[in-house]
Amino acid sequence: MKLSFNAQDEAFRDEVADWLANHLCGEFEAIRGRGGPGDEHSFVEERKAWEQELASGGWTGLGWPTAFGGRGASIEQQVIFNEEYARAGGPGRMGHIGETLMGPTLIAFGTDLQREHYLPGIRAGKQFWCQGYSEPAAGSDLANVKTRARFDETSQQWYISGQKVWTSLAHESEYCFVIARTDPTSVGHKGLGVFLVAMAQPGVTVRPIEQLTGTSEFNEVFFDDAVCSADDIVGEPGDGWKVGMGLLGFERGVSTLGQQMLFQNELDEIIRIARANGAARNPALRQRIAEAHIGLRIMRFNSMRMLSGGGDDGSLQKEAMIYKLYWATWHRNLGKLAMDVLGAESEIISAAPYELNRLQSLYLFTRADTIYGGTNQIQRNIIAERALGMPREPRG
Amino acid sequence: MEFRFTEEQEMIRDTAQAFLAEVSTPAAVRGAMVTERGYDEALWKRISEDMMWPALHIPEEYGGMGLGYVELAAMQEQMGRYLLCSPFLATVGFAVNTLLVAGSESQKQRYLPEVVAGKTATLAFMGPGSECDADAVQATFTTEEQGYCLNGEYRYVTDGHSAELLLVAARAPGTSGEAGISLFVLPAETEGVRREWLPTMDQTRKQAALFFDNVRLDASALLGEEANAWPALAKVLDLATIAVAAEQVGVAQQALDSSVAYTSERVQFGRTIASYQAIKHKAADMMLRAEAARSALYYAACIADEALAGNPRGAELAEAASIAKAYCSDAAFFNAGCGIQLHGGVGITAEYDIQLYFKRAKSTETLLGNAAWHRDRLARQLLDGESV
Numbered sequence: 001m002k003l004s005f006n007a008q009d010e011a012f013r014d015e016v017a018d019w020l021a022n023h024l025c026g027e028f029e030a031i032r033g034r035g036g037p038g039d040e041h042s043f044v045e046e047r048k049a050w051e052q053e054l055a056s057g058g059w060t061g062l063g064w065p066t067a068f069g070g071r072g073a074s075i076e077q078q079v080i081f082n083e084e085y086a087r088a089g090g091p092g093r094m095g096h097i098g099e100t101l102m103g104p105t106l107i108a109f110g111t112d113l114q115r116e117h118y119l120p121g122i123r124a125g126k127q128f129w130c131q132g133y134s135e136p137a138a139g140s141d142l143a144n145v146k147t148r149a150r151f152d153e154t155s156q157q158w159y160i161s162g163q164k165v166w167t168s169l170a171h172e173s174e175y176c177f178v179i180a181r182t183d184p185t186s187v188g189h190k191g192l193g194v195f196l197v198a199m200a201q202p203g204v205t206v207r208p209i210e211q212l213t214g215t216s217e218f219n220e221v222f223f224d225d226a227v228c229s230a231d232d233i234v235g236e237p238g239d240g241w242k243v244g245m246g247l248l249g250f251e252r253g254v255s256t257l258g259q260q261m262l263f264q265n266e267l268d269e270i271i272r273i274a275r276a277n278g279a280a281r282n283p284a285l286r287q288r289i290a291e292a293h294i295g296l297r298i299m300r301f302n303s304m305r306m307l308s309g310g311g312d313d314g315s316l317q318k319e320a321m322i323y324k325l326y327w328a329t330w331h332r333n334l335g336k337l338a339m340d341v342l343g344a345e346s347e348i349i350s351a352a353p354y355e356l357n358r359l360q361s362l363y364l365f366t367r368a369d370t371i372y373g374g375t376n377q378i379q380r381n382i383i384a385e386r387a388l389g390m391p392r393e394p395r396g
Numbered sequence: 397m398e399f400r401f402t403e404e405q406e407m408i409r410d411t412a413q414a415f416l417a418e419v420s421t422p423a424a425v426r427g428a429m430v431t432e433r434g435y436d437e438a439l440w441k442r443i444s445e446d447m448m449w450p451a452l453h454i455p456e457e458y459g460g461m462g463l464g465y466v467e468l469a470a471m472q473e474q475m476g477r478y479l480l481c482s483p484f485l486a487t488v489g490f491a492v493n494t495l496l497v498a499g500s501e502s503q504k505q506r507y508l509p510e511v512v513a514g515k516t517a518t519l520a521f522m523g524p525g526s527e528c529d530a531d532a533v534q535a536t537f538t539t540e541e542q543g544y545c546l547n548g549e550y551r552y553v554t555d556g557h558s559a560e561l562l563l564v565a566a567r568a569p570g571t572s573g574e575a576g577i578s579l580f581v582l583p584a585e586t587e588g589v590r591r592e593w594l595p596t597m598d599q600t601r602k603q604a605a606l607f608f609d610n611v612r613l614d615a616s617a618l619l620g621e622e623a624n625a626w627p628a629l630a631k632v633l634d635l636a637t638i639a640v641a642a643e644q645v646g647v648a649q650q651a652l653d654s655s656v657a658y659t660s661e662r663v664q665f666g667r668t669i670a671s672y673q674a675i676k677h678k679a680a681d682m683m684l685r686a687e688a689a690r691s692a693l694y695y696a697a698c699i700a701d702e703a704l705a706g707n708p709r710g711a712e713l714a715e716a717a718s719i720a721k722a723y724c725s726d727a728a729f730f731n732a733g734c735g736i737q738l739h740g741g742v743g744i745t746a747e748y749d750i751q752l753y754f755k756r757a758k759s760t761e762t763l764l765g766n767a768a769w770h771r772d773r774l775a776r777q778l779l780d781g782e783s784v
């Protein structure tokens with residue numbers, strides 16, 4: 001059992017840190033630390049430009065195989081990149097969905113044509129993607145999607161109709177990957193397809209949803225005979241569940257240490273405030289601050305296990321299965337802690353009409369952490385059923 | 397990254413697990429726990445002679461196996477899982493670590509091979525009613541022509557009534573806090589030492605009070621520097637803390653496993669209670685705690701190895717120990733407590749094992765600082781800029 005990355009990986013770390021120090025400055029100085037969770041609406045154009053800067057440095061498509069224009073970096077190197085990126089105050093990634101979800105999906109399930117058509121735009125930081133999964137009647141129960149895709153033989157095109165909701169950054173995206181029903185008589189996870197749909201067309205309407213923070217990161221997206229070509233279905237009609245869920249399997253802890261670096265910055269800020277405003281003398285808050293520190297350190301140790309591969313019994317990666325439930329719950333508690341440390345000041349916002357400070361956004365937006373990407377309840381179902389072998393939930 | 401067991405470490409753990417499944421059965425635990433000694437001497441003989449467990453992290457030059465703390469933690473986790481009744485924690489977690497950290501070359505040469513051969517030992521440092529910081533050391537020593545004279549009372553001494561060798565801390569009269577503390581080693585049968593078993597709520601681990609009445613020791617009994625042993629003692633306590641946390645991981649895991657097994661059998665309202673979401677979600681929360689506790693433990697065990705080797709990362713020892721003990725204490729308690737709830741009425745009986753885990757969770761929580769105590773120690777580092 002070892003604690004450190006090897007020397008080669010540490011050399012890679014230096015390379016990343018150097019590059020970031022030399023490029024995340026000048027015109028990009030303003031976006032340092034911006035655009036993270038709860039702040040996605042800010043500096044959008046600058047952050048898109050930054051994606052191209054990253055691309056020119058060869059830092060996009062980091063984990064993609066070189067054959068597909070990527071850098072073919074190892075898991076360790078991807079982790080290190082993300083960690084250094086966060087350490088340097090790299091802004092929230094506009095290209096995140098394309099790079100970590102769409103790209104790997106096309107590499108795994110796409111055709112050569114699709115890869116040639118879509119991967120370069122993602123790699124270059126010029127084309128942005130959103131994820132069209134959730135619908136009004138399909139949240140946790142994603143297999144209940146109603147959006148339909150109909151193939152028209154004469155025009156040789158797919159026509160997509162239905163409504164998506166909670167679609168993050170749809171208003172900033174060139175494309176959406178949409179999960180839709182190819183077989184109108186099907187139910188559940190059968191008869192679905194994943195489609196690559198251009199957003200700029202008459203059949204697509206994006207309507208922002210105002211969030212509790214007053215900002216709008218996610219949207220409703222209406223498809224009314226939106227079109228895509230016969231080549232724009234990933235896999236075969238009916239493969240949608242496999243392809244669409246395959247994506248979610250790509251999270252292998254690559255972004256965890258980077259995410260934890262951001263968490264550490266937040267905790268450090270809370271500690272700074274506590275020391276300055278006297279909260280650090282309150283015994284109950286001292287306990288909670290220590291608890292937050294413990295929780296974050298253990299999150300790291302857990303990632304280290306995850307990144308070392310294989311459960312300790314060589315089979316199930318149990319530490320990977322608890323990861324989402326663990327971090328989401330920890331982060332949500334941190335938001336509450338921040339407010340309690342701020343005390344009476346926690347209520348006073350930066351400016352009318354509703355400009356929140358960073359910790360207020362944290363407090364409000366961390367409520368989403370335990371909802372998106374599989375709610376805490378769904379995580380517990382998964383853990384109980386897949387890791388502990390308890391009976392599956394009955395279906396209505 | 398290789399933050400996982402090597403094949404050899406997995407083998408050590410699996411061997412321990414298989415052996416304990418055979419010897420530390422519920423019947424064996426119940427047989428041992430009702431005795432005053434608290435363990436089966438024949439089993440201890442097997443553990444020390446056949447399995448060589450006390451030798452585990454003793455360097456080879458003293459007859460040990462020369463393995464590390466990760467191996468120790470892996471084994472101690474299994475001992476917690478099977479509620480092994482034995483003087484292992486006292487002998488290895490407390491006494492061997494004291495000898496390794498504070499002993500002179502000749503003291504190691506003399507005592508460590510005895511432990512390898514099966515001699516039991518423990519560490520006494522806490523006075524009545526104290527917490528496990530430097531002020532806990534209340535017994536006193538005075539210097540005499542030929543050596544030292546010790547007086548005072550020790551309480552909460554793990555296996556103190558049965559250990560053959562004693563490591564003890566005492567302070568110079570009139571000193572307080574970290575100043576004036578010395579460590580000594582002596583046979584338990586030394587004149588002036590009276591030992592009294594203190595019956596405990598967790599019957600699977602024994603405690604004792606030791607009364608020292610003008611106990612005269614010669615100069616060779618002193619470990620390390622006179623009146624300046626706190627740094628060594630603190631290090632020993634951190635190392636022992638990690639060994640206790642390892643047991644807690646085993647307790648947390650077994651409380652989960654037995655609850656899943658029980659709820660998968662028990663039928664109410666026409667289905668197994670494991671099929672109810674309230675039960676599943678509780679089990680998922682228990683697994684989260686068991687796994688996170690395990691991550692904390694493995695990290696602390698790696699740091700313990702660094703500390704024992706005198707490497708720079710060993711400086712993290714106190715922090716890593718506190719993180720592990722705070723989290724593992726809560727995890728063991730949560731899991732054992734939920735375990736009783738998931739068992740329903742049978743969880744309240746003496747017959748079912750879950751109650752034994754609930755008690756071990758509590759006794760290990762109290763031992764060497766509970767979660768709140770360790771969080772407080774970390775808070776001082778985070779908020780007051782103290783190094784822990």
Ligand SMILES: Cc1cc2nc3c(=O)[nH]c(=O)nc-3n(C[C@H](O)[C@H](O)[C@H](O)COP(=O)(O)OP(=O)(O)OC[C@H]3O[C@@H](n4cnc5c(N)ncnc54)[C@H](O)[C@@H]3O)c2cc1C
Nearest residue numbers: 131132133134139140166167168368371372373375377378
């Ligand atoms: C900030 C944010 C960004 C998002 N971005 C996107 C995006 O880009 N693309 C996209 O497709 N989706 C996105 N989502 C949607 C997200 O995936 C869903 O919100 C999530 O899956 C939950 O679905 P729901 O909101 O319909 O809640 P529901 O499924 O209605 O859940 C409501 C409550 O019921 C509980 N519940 C539901 N089913 C069960 C069950 N079987 N057992 C126990 N409890 C249950 C849930 O845990 C929850 O507490 C985003 C959501 C948020 C908050």
